[in-house]
Amino acid sequence: xxxxxxxxRLAAGLLAGGLALAALSGCSFTSENVSCAxxxxxxxxxxxxxxxxxxxxxxxxxxxxxxxxxxxVGGTSVSCGEGESVAAGPLQLSCSGVxxxxxxxxxxxx
Numbered sequence: 001x002x003x004x005x006x007x008x009r010l011a012a013g014l015l016a017g018g019l020a021l022a023a024l025s026g027c028s029f030t031s032e033n034v035s036c037a038x039x040x041x042x043x044x045x046x047x048x049x050x051x052x053x054x055x056x057x058x059x060x061x062x063x064x065x066x067x068x069x070x071x072x073v074g075g076t077s078v079s080c081g082e083g084e085s086v087a088a089g090p091l092q093l094s095c096s097g098v099x100x101x102x103x104x105x106x107x108x109x110x
Contacts, residue, residue, distance in 0.1 A: 039109060046102040054107045057091055061103055069095055069103035080105070 034043045034052050041054050045061035052059050062070035068079045073088035080086045080095035080103075087093075090109055097104035 041107045042104070043107065044097075044102060044104045048101070054091065055109055057089060059091070059107070064098060064100055064103070067098060069098045069105075071103070 033045065033050075034041055034054065036042075036055070039055070043052050043054060043059065045052060045059070048061065048063040050061045057074045058072075060072040062072060062077075064070070068081045070077065070079045071088065071093070072078075073091055073093070076089045078086045078088045078093070080093060080098075082095055082098045085092060085094045091107045092110060094106045095103060096106060
């Protein structure tokens with residue numbers, strides 16, 4: 001009777017895969033400084049120490065020096081200037097705006 005134990009395992013695997021896919025592609029939300037849709041989030045962080053939870057990863061803004069925003073992403077430190085993209089942990093970040101005390105960026109997984 002191997003088919004009776006295989007069916008529940010297969011169903012559980014399909015359900016888990018479907019939920020993971022829905023979380024990445026079907027999610028859409030907006031908060032005060034974060035807007036997400038279809039696995040892409042736009043965030044504006046103002047003031048050193050500002051944080052946001054992006055696609056399951058904590059993103060912290062450490063400040064701006066010489067036109068480059070310093071960020072911490074899940075324990076990894078990166079910096080980016082306006083118009084630059086960087087990989088940070090599980091996220092790909094594109095810095096679309098950097099001012100004296102804030103950064104605006106787009107984040108995607110991978």
